[in-house]
Amino acid sequence: MGFVDLHSSDDVRPHPSTTVLLRIHYVTNTAFGNAGGFDPDKPTVCILHPTFLDSSWLHAHFGDHRLDxxxxxxxxxxxxxxxxxxRHSGKHDSWVDAADLAFAHQALALPPFHILALEGPSINCALRFAALFPEKCxxxxxxxxxxxxxxxWIYTAYDELIQTWCFAEDLESYEHVTMEAVALTVGPNTHPDIxxxxxxxxxxxxxxxxxxRLLEQANILMxxxxxxxEAYQHITQPVLIIHxxxxxAAPRKYAERLAQDLKGVLYTVKGGGPYLSITPGTASIVNQVYVKFVTRLPPPVPPSSTPAPMPTTEExxxxxxxxLEEITGNSALRSRDPLSSLSFSxxxxxxxxxxxxxxxxxxxxxxxxxxPLGPTGxxxxxxxxxxxxxxxERKTDGVSYAGGRLFGEPAGRNKPYDTAEDSRVGRRGNFSPSVDKNLIKGSMAKVVSQPTVHKLFL
Incomplete structure (x- = not known):
């Protein structure tokens, strides 16, 4: 276990007495938990954790001898x-996550690595990292x-769920909303232990x-x-998509489309749902497929006998x-501080x-x-x-006495709901610009008056 401290002018820890920095935590499979113990003869794999979780949930991968x-x-x-x-920031998006990963890679002097990205925000980070830093991936x-x-329907579900989660006032209501979160993210038939x-x-x-912290994660996702x-032409690495x-929540057609755009390989996990990495059966399938994919790749080109000097982090x-300016057409990017991840927003x-x-x-x-914690934390x-x-109480079929659907879930589970096209209408820029705790009793639509509609994705 280790940390990478990244200094910049606009990222600070939430303690005024400390130095200016962004602190990124990391774990490895080495004896002492740091990157200095890596075997130079082995390839390096960077695993990006699933949504609303962290690296402690990657034991199905770190504990598998085929990877470890x-x-x-x-x-x-x-x-x-x-x-x-x-420090929490409204500028945070997946381009910022990609810059964080690049800074950490540079600070630890890691070799170019393979990336295994699990679920939405991690995938969006990985794609952007590969486009901006191809020599590292x-x-x-x-x-x-x-x-x-x-x-x-997912946006509506998260809209209500995040609001209720953040302003729960007792253990029963908090447990209820987190149970709904399990059903929405992992599935209603999740094993009781998980x-x-x-x-x-x-x-x-x-x-x-x-x-x-929860709201900022939800903002990145939603x-x-x-x-x-324009970014696809810069992603030239071999690509495997496991779906x-x-x-x-993630229809297969988008995996097929991305596989076609990136000339990648698509592998379908039969019966696999969300969060393939935390269910033991599907996690083992992911590991098996992934190991076969990586081991069949040609070895990296060895460095020349007279390698070019390494650029500084700023360069x-x-x-x-x-x-990024070339990809987005945003000329304002050239004037931003290159030593801050938030400059990539x-x-x-x-x-x-x-x-x-x-x-x-x-x-x-x-x-x-x-x-919702006891005196011992x-x-x-x-x-x-x-x-x-x-x-x-939710029954085994996913239905509770309080109602027959999850937060925001479509009335018919088999009804085909489309994605980007449907979600353009009525989308807000973020969850709640104004909150009155005394009024929080249900959907955020009830506590936000006349929200501005932004057609962001036309």
């Missing part, structure tokens, strides 16, 4: 996940490719007193913009900003403003919010140990 025995493994917590620390493996923009572990993890790391088509065929990041000013206001609103009263109970007489 053949590769140097490293995984980073994204800036608002796990043990990483940063040997290949891409992407598990469960998301739609370019979110499906309308469900309990997920809820315990969220109770410990993403409770209402850390609601800004306010994402499609990767510009669960029972994943309603390399300035080149990346120039490439491609969000519009309106969205940055709305996300900044939302984070400020969620910070009000945060230190006094409900804390651990969850009060496991979800499966709660009393079973709750009136909204």
């Amino acid at each position: 025995g053949e590769f140097n493994l490293i995984a980073f917590d994204m800036r608002v996940a796990g043990k990483s620390e940063c 040997l290949s891409l493996a992407l598990c469960n490719v998301p739609a370019p923009t979110e499906q309308k 469900r309990d572990d997920l809820i315990s993890y969220w109770e410990t790391t993403m409770h209402p007193r850390r609601r800004q 306010n994402r913009t499609p990767l510009p088509s 669960g065929d029972s994943n309603e 390399r990041m300035r080149r990346a900003l120039s490439r 491609c969000l519009s000013e309106d969205i940055v403003k709305q996300q900044t206001e939302g984070l400020a609103a969620y910070s009000r009263g945060q230190t006094l919010a409900y804390l 651990r969850p009060i109970r496991r979800y499966s140990e709660r009393p079973q007489d709750d009136w909204f």
